[in-house]
Amino acid sequence: LIGVGTAGLVEWPGGRIRFAPNNAFRNVELKVYLEQATGLPTVVDNDANVAALAEAHFGIEPGVRDLMLLTIGTGIGGGLVFGGQIFRGRTGLGAEVGHIIMEPDGPACGCGNRGCLEAMASGIALGRLGREAALANPEGRLACLAGGDPQRVNGEVVSRAAREGDQTARGLFAQIGFWLGVGIASLVTVLDPGLIVLAGGLASTGELLLKPTRASFEQYVFARAYRDLPQLALGRLGPDVGMIGAAVLALQEQSSSQRR
Ligand SMILES: [Zn+2]
DSSP: OEEEEESEEEEETTTEEEEEEOOOOOEEEEEHHHHHOOOOOEEEHHHHHHHHHHHHHSSSTTTTEEEEEEEEEESEEEEEEETTEEEOOSSSOHHHHHHSSSTTOOOOOOSBBBSBHHHHSSHHHHHHHHHHHHHOOTTTTHHHHHHTGGGGHHHHHHEEEEETTTTTHHHHHHHHHHHHHHHHHHHHHHHHHEEEEEEEEEEGGTHHHHHHHHHHHHHHHHTGSSOOEEEEEEOGGGGGGHHHHHHHHHHHHHHHHHOO
């Protein structure tokens, strides 16, 4: 029995990767390849979907039934768990919260659209804003940390400068956190989850990102005065969350196929 969580748009239950915005996967029959190579039954799902399942089972509120997870790294992945099960939509391509449109004329996104949440609030966005800031101030800390070359500023450089206390870098975190909070507010307005989990490399910067995200989430969510907000927290399971979730999914599918 094999469980896999992978980047990209993964058809369910066929396990074919249709497309991935930030790598070269196009129509990869991953489930078929793995079953042929190993002779073992295999489930393949999107990495953020299985991460959401893992955090629902073993995260800060174990057994929570309704959870929304965003992985904030180079891009933004999304996973939804409702009633303890992954929500995938009709063909498996649902829950892509990183590609809801925040600004139709906004910056280009790896998916081909413009102004997606991913283009406004991910590591890619942080790097783009950092390069703009470094070009405007070539003597500043951002350019310095990139070896004096503003074009070499990326999300990691901005994160490092922000942790050191650089005000420009902290301002860029405030910008991406603002958009992340606006996106989460809209998603909560639609989905009303019991818990919101942020995972991924950029989430590990903690309050640098969480504080502005919480502020705009609370400002823009529908009917703020009349609802208890779900907790917005960092994931508990760290970098292995995808592997843990893939294993949970494989076990869930095995027990449901035994019941059939
Ligand atoms: Zn996009």
